[in-house]
Amino acid sequence: MALRSVLLAVISAIVSIPTANAASTPASSNNIILRNLAVPRFFGAAANTTFLYHDLNYTEVISTQFSIFTPENEMKWEDIEPEPNSFDFGPADEIVRFAESVNAKVRGHNFMWGSQLPPWVNDTLTATELDRALQNHITKVMEHYRGKLYAIDVVNEMISDNTPNETFKDNIWTEKFGEEAVPKALTYARAVDSQPKLYINDYSIEGINSKSDTLYSVLQGFIADGVPIDAVGFQCHFYLGQVPDTLQQNLQRFADLGLDVAITELDINLQGPGNATSLEQQAKDYWTVVNACVQTKRCVSVTVWGVSDDHSWIPGGNPLPWNAEKQPKPAFYAIADAFEGKPEP
Numbered sequence: 001m002a003l004r005s006v007l008l009a010v011i012s013a014i015v016s017i018p019t020a021n022a023a024s025t026p027a028s029s030n031n032i033i034l035r036n037l038a039v040p041r042f043f044g045a046a047a048n049t050t051f052l053y054h055d056l057n058y059t060e061v062i063s064t065q066f067s068i069f070t071p072e073n074e075m076k077w078e079d080i081e082p083e084p085n086s087f088d089f090g091p092a093d094e095i096v097r098f099a100e101s102v103n104a105k106v107r108g109h110n111f112m113w114g115s116q117l118p119p120w121v122n123d124t125l126t127a128t129e130l131d132r133a134l135q136n137h138i139t140k141v142m143e144h145y146r147g148k149l150y151a152i153d154v155v156n157e158m159i160s161d162n163t164p165n166e167t168f169k170d171n172i173w174t175e176k177f178g179e180e181a182v183p184k185a186l187t188y189a190r191a192v193d194s195q196p197k198l199y200i201n202d203y204s205i206e207g208i209n210s211k212s213d214t215l216y217s218v219l220q221g222f223i224a225d226g227v228p229i230d231a232v233g234f235q236c237h238f239y240l241g242q243v244p245d246t247l248q249q250n251l252q253r254f255a256d257l258g259l260d261v262a263i264t265e266l267d268i269n270l271q272g273p274g275n276a277t278s279l280e281q282q283a284k285d286y287w288t289v290v291n292a293c294v295q296t297k298r299c300v301s302v303t304v305w306g307v308s309d310d311h312s313w314i315p316g317g318n319p320l321p322w323n324a325e326k327q328p329k330p331a332f333y334a335i336a337d338a339f340e341g342k343p344e345p
């Protein structure tokens with residue numbers, strides 16, 4: 001039985017979806033399976049319950065090509081604890097169950113972020129109450145997912161965009177806890193469960209620059225002080241042709257601190273429909289990022305932020321390796337080449 005038929009049968013058994021147009025859905029990318037080529041690393045995607053099981057072609061690609069998933073939104077604070085101590089695990093559970101069904105891992109995302117907070121967290125709490133809320137949030141979510149998370153972005157986007165003048169962003173966490181905010185979240189997470197790899201995840205830290213220098217110093221301090229930290233996530237939301245030259249060197253210097261590193265939210269924004277030339281450049285950019293990970297022993301995974309262009313967080317940016325018809329783009333083949341150690345396309 002072809003993989004496609006098996007998948008459709010399984011999916012149909014789980015949820016009631018029409019399969020009438022099944023014959024017109026795409027086949028799986030010339031038998032190239034990126035998750036296999038990525039071994040010993042993981043190849044991942046941000047998974048989204050809006051599309052999972054609802055868009056059949058999306059579901060086919062996501063069921064086949066990836067070995068690790070990050071819930072794109074489903075574990076964010078406003079989604080998972082919208083009211084104090086009232087948790088809605090449903091959508092995140094769906095992703096975790098799906099990951100298990102295709103023998104893939106899960107990266108949790110995220111605990112401490114200045115965005116996507118429900119109003120009760122942002123507005124009303126004293127420092128003591130916020131501290132209790134943070135610890136309770138981390139504890140309840142990690143207890144719920146005990147044994148199910150390979151990693152978790154404990155800290156997301158907390159480094160300032162105004163380095164070196166300022167180290168951490170100005171948000172509710174730093175307003176209430178100052179420089180103790182990030183260590184607090186990491187310490188609470190480790191106290192619940194020692195298994196998941198604890199990540200600090202951020203953007204604009206991919207190359208060697210003032211922001212990544214600041215994070216590097218922060219991490220040196222954490223390691224010296226015994227603050228629990230296992231890994232750094234480099235988001236890698238890039239515009240076409242703008243992958244930093246120092247990416248690999250930068251990954252290596254963080255790895256040399258004794259940390260894992262990972263590419264956590266990769267996409268390459270075309271800022272339009274693209275043409276043959278820009279699609280080739282996009283493929284080169286994907287190759288460059290994946291190759292940088294492959295060349296870095298402690299780089300454990302490459303995750304793309306979505307699957308197909310029609311469901312990207314960047315409308316009209318066409319930033320992903322599959323197009324709106326879920327056909328593989330040149331970027332897809334470039335990822336395969338990079339994982340296989342083949343030269344830039």
Ligand code: 9MR
Pocket residue numbers: 072073076116156235265313
């Ligand atoms: O892709 C996500 C989009 O669907 C959400 O509306 C948005 C706000 O929650 O977050 C997007 O994902 C972000 C990720 O969580 C953190 N790094 C930047 C990502 C793109 O904005």
